[in-house]
Amino acid sequence: MIRYIYGRDLGTHPRLRDGMFRDRAAQFVRRLGWDLPLTPDGREIDAYDGLDPLYVIWETPGGDHGGSMRLLPTLGPTMVNDYFTHLTDGVRIESPLIWECTRFCLSETADPRVAAALMLAGGEVLEHFGVAHFVGVFDARMVRIYRRIGASPEVLGSAGRGRAAISVGLWSFETEARARVATRAGIAPETSRRWFDAAFGTPPRRTETAHVSRQANRNSQLPREITAAVSVPVA
Amino acid sequence: MNYVSSITPIGKMLTGLESADSHATLQAVSEDLRTDLDVSHVVYHWVSGSGDQYGCGTYDPAWVERYMEKGYLRIDPVVLGCFQSFHPVDWKQLDWTSRAARAFLADAVAHGVGNQGFSVPIRGPNGQFALFTINHFCDDEVWARFTGDRRRDLILLANAFNQKALELQPGRRPQEAAALSPREVEALTLLALGHNRAQVADTLSISEHTLRVYIESARHKLGAINTTHAVARALQRGAIVL
Structure with missing residues (x-):
């Protein structure tokens, strides 16, 4: 399942926390060869982890870290503004409606659907927290993964070539993209919503949603879970 | 936008x-x-x-x-x-x-x-x-x-x-107007000249998505409510000159 955990609460999930920092070391340092410092016990932790970010984590049925990403508001320090403005034409991307998404990481044994599940969770954040876009830095080798899950970012700028290319990208989930990602993840939007509510509580929702959803189902050839996603009101 | x-x-x-x-x-x-x-x-x-x-x-x-x-x-x-x-x-x-x-x-x-x-x-x-x-x-x-x-x-x-x-915090130095990057200035200038988004993106050789983010960043820095307001404020502050 998807967990949403602020940095300050990671201590209550030691297994997920340690798995995440170890899997980040495995992915970014060992597999992608990024020059990042590791702690003596082999975990990849940087300064932004100290800023109490919001982590989105895939917890495997066995209770282990399966993949994760890290969210921070762009009004505070962000990697994109601190290190990568040469990829954004010198523009500091700052807005209460744009969050930074970094350290998109998958464990080596992760089910291929985990990446899509994380993106689906990102869509929940965009919809329910009034966020318009995620901005983030990514490696050329992630391009294929993003494409496969149906969540390719808009590239704002790139440096380097081929496998060494690094880009700043922008995600803004339109509804149809979310439906596509939900299908790739094999997770019903209702389930995704339930995990989100488990973390943040259930707000009052418009009852008309269910009505629209029924109508959409009647008029559409699409599988039920997809039409349900389409009918979710986008804030 | x-x-x-x-x-x-x-x-x-x-x-x-x-x-x-x-x-x-x-x-x-x-x-x-x-x-x-x-x-x-x-x-x-x-x-x-x-x-x-x-x-x-x-x-x-x-x-x-x-x-x-x-x-x-x-x-x-x-x-x-x-x-x-x-x-x-x-x-x-x-x-x-x-x-x-x-x-x-x-x-x-x-x-x-x-x-x-x-x-x-x-x-x-x-x-x-x-x-x-x-x-x-x-x-x-x-x-x-x-x-x-x-x-x-x-x-x-x-x-x-x-x-x-x-x-308004006491003792705070008067805040310098948030600096716009050259790219944000270019985008707002072209908008002020009456170009539409597609034209501006084309002139700057960037996608409309990228343009959208640059304008949103500039909007925030200028404390504006929307693009039109951002252009007006940039002109008023002298951040862009036509």
Whole structure:
């Protein structure tokens, strides 16, 4: 399942926390060869982890870290503004409606659907927290993964070539993209919503949603879970 | 690009906030905002890294006094649930199950605090933390509709309040106008010259998505409500010259 955990609460999930920092070391340092410092016990932790970010984590049925990403508001320090403005034409991307998404990481044994599940969770954040876009830095080798899950970012700028290319990208989930990602993840939007509510509580929702959803189902050839996603009101 | 819906009175509010030069004006803006949004209350509250507090809003002073006297800060689920976070919160999402929380809510409602609320927490510089809240008496359906339609407006208002409160902090040096990058200046200049988005993106050799983000960044730095307002403010500040 998807967990949403602020940095300050990671201590209550030691297994997920340690798995995440170890899997980040495995992915970014060992597999992608990024020059990042590791702690003596082999975990990849940087300064932004100290800023109490919001982590989105895939917890495997066995209770282990399966993949994760890290969210921070762009009004505070962000990697994109601190290190990568040469990829954004010198523009500091700052807005209460744009969050930074970094350290998109998958464990080596992760089910291929985990990446899509994380993106689906990102869509929940965009919809329910009034966020318009995620901005983030990514490696050329992630391009294929993003494409496969149906969540390719808009590239704002790139440096380097081929496998060494690094880009700043922008995600803004339109509804149809979310439906596509939900299908790739094999997770019903209702389930995704339930995990989100488990973390943040259930707000009052418009009852008309269910009505629209029924109508959409009647008029559409699409599988039920997809039409349900389409009918979710986008804030 | 209009993240802010044009039918809302929010533009007027942001403009009022922008010219606020004292806490009294900030208070007046919160009162106007209550009227324009047609809600029970608007409240802004901040705590600095060193523990100083400031607040303004429309609560009955008797409630504010009672809140302090009873030490409600320690049991208020809104404060406990939002502190140090950066995602907006509907009050129904919070944990009101404890006996103390339920008693607090009953007392609050008796003092005119709405049964519905929406709070936007903000992490400011140097450990500053602020909370901007709208609350109201209505059923869930009406409230879900209101917060669904206005979520982004409320987030922008919360940030505008906080920016202004930071500016009004005693001893703070007058803030230099947030510098626009050359790319943001180019984009706004071309828009000011009447080019449409597609033309501007084409001229700058960037995608319309990228342009959108650059304009959104510039909008925020200029404290503007939308693209048109951002262009006007940039001209007024001399940030762009035609």
